[in-house]
Amino acid sequence: xxxxxxxxxxxxxxxxxxxxxxxxxxxxxxxxxxxxxxxxxxxxxxxxxxxxxxxxxxxxxxxxxxxxxxxxxxxxxxxxxxxxxxxxxxxxxxxxxxxxxxxxxxxxxxxxxxxxxxxxxxxxxxxxxxxxxxxxxxxxxxxxxxxxxxxxxxxxxxxxxxxxx
Amino acid sequence: xxxxxxxxxxxxxxxxxxxxxxxxxxxxxxxxxxxxxxxxxxxxxxxxxxxxxxxxxxxxxxxxxxxxxxxxxxxxxxxxxxxxxxxxxxxxxxxxxxxxxxxxxxxxxxxxxxxxxxxxxxxxxxxxxxxxxxxxxxxxxxxxxxxxxxxxxxxxxxxxxxxxx
Numbered sequence: 001x002x003x004x005x006x007x008x009x010x011x012x013x014x015x016x017x018x019x020x021x022x023x024x025x026x027x028x029x030x031x032x033x034x035x036x037x038x039x040x041x042x043x044x045x046x047x048x049x050x051x052x053x054x055x056x057x058x059x060x061x062x063x064x065x066x067x068x069x070x071x072x073x074x075x076x077x078x079x080x081x082x083x084x085x086x087x088x089x090x091x092x093x094x095x096x097x098x099x100x101x102x103x104x105x106x107x108x109x110x111x112x113x114x115x116x117x118x119x120x121x122x123x124x125x126x127x128x129x130x131x132x133x134x135x136x137x138x139x140x141x142x143x144x145x146x147x148x149x150x151x152x153x154x155x156x157x158x159x160x161x162x163x164x165x
Numbered sequence: 166x167x168x169x170x171x172x173x174x175x176x177x178x179x180x181x182x183x184x185x186x187x188x189x190x191x192x193x194x195x196x197x198x199x200x201x202x203x204x205x206x207x208x209x210x211x212x213x214x215x216x217x218x219x220x221x222x223x224x225x226x227x228x229x230x231x232x233x234x235x236x237x238x239x240x241x242x243x244x245x246x247x248x249x250x251x252x253x254x255x256x257x258x259x260x261x262x263x264x265x266x267x268x269x270x271x272x273x274x275x276x277x278x279x280x281x282x283x284x285x286x287x288x289x290x291x292x293x294x295x296x297x298x299x300x301x302x303x304x305x306x307x308x309x310x311x312x313x314x315x316x317x318x319x320x321x322x323x324x325x326x327x328x329x330x
Contacts, residue, residue, distance in 0.1 A: 008272025010265030019186035100175030107173025
């Protein structure tokens with residue numbers, strides 16, 4: 001369990017659960033890369049997360065109630081799924097991405113999805129949280145015929161990779 | 166200066182500058198508590214920040230371009246001011262506060278300002294950034310006759326403290 005909070009301020013409560021660079025990046029890779037397994041998160045990390053740090057942050061995110069670790073059955077690897085409170089960290093990630101886009105140089109290939117989310121505004125963020133609920137919690141999307149935000153992000157990413165090639 | 170970033174992802178660039186609990190709390194106290202001096206930030210910290218951590222985080226925020234340290238004149242203490250990129254971290258703090266309000270218990274006295282910012286939406290966040298520009302950068306607010314968001318936050322806080330007494 002989490003230790004006693006340092007104060008009851010809402011921002012403090014959030015940074016105690018989330019305010020760590022690697023925890024944020026793990027959540028990002030689960031949401032935008034749909035990675036569920038330890039090995040995928042390790043091998044796919046753009047930032048080269050170390051395996052002991054990844055293991056510790058996954059444990060911490062489970063303890064904080066943002067992830068659930070589904071026990072592995074025989075011959076299967078354990079998978080992590082986002083909880084509702086984990087899904088609701090998306091607006092924090094988007095706010096961070098907006099700041100990074102405005103104030104730091106970046107890799108065009110890696111910026112394109114952040115740009116799409118910035119330009120899509122709160123409606124796209126809400127639609128993406130609905131898609132994460134579908135994928136991680138099994139909750140049907142309010143409008144099942146609407147295009148999935150992940151598909152828009154994938155297309156934008158592939159256009160950027162194509163342009164860069 | 167900041168070291169070489171681990172990747173060019175916009176979210177990563179932001180968490181490398183901001184993704185540290187204490188850095189976020191220092192920015193919060195400068196924005197919501199209007200604290201400019203080391204001693205104020207140390208003495209007023211609800212979370213009991215240690216003086217060596219505060220000194221290191223202030224240095225890091227200056228290196229990252231989020232704060233400027235105004236050199237002290239004879240008999241004056243050095244004051245810190247927010248830069249434009251520092252002011253633009255407010256939406257990140259608000260997104261964190263919204264998450265904390267929704268998913269963690271908190272102290273009603275400390276929650277009230279986060280609730281006001283949540284309920285005021287992007288218009289109130291924009292107005293608050295304008296007020297921070299006025300205070301830290303000397304830029305006049307677009308509508309000088311509009312009430313200052315800090316005043317609304319102060320009134321809400323005092324009502325909450327009064328109710329609790």
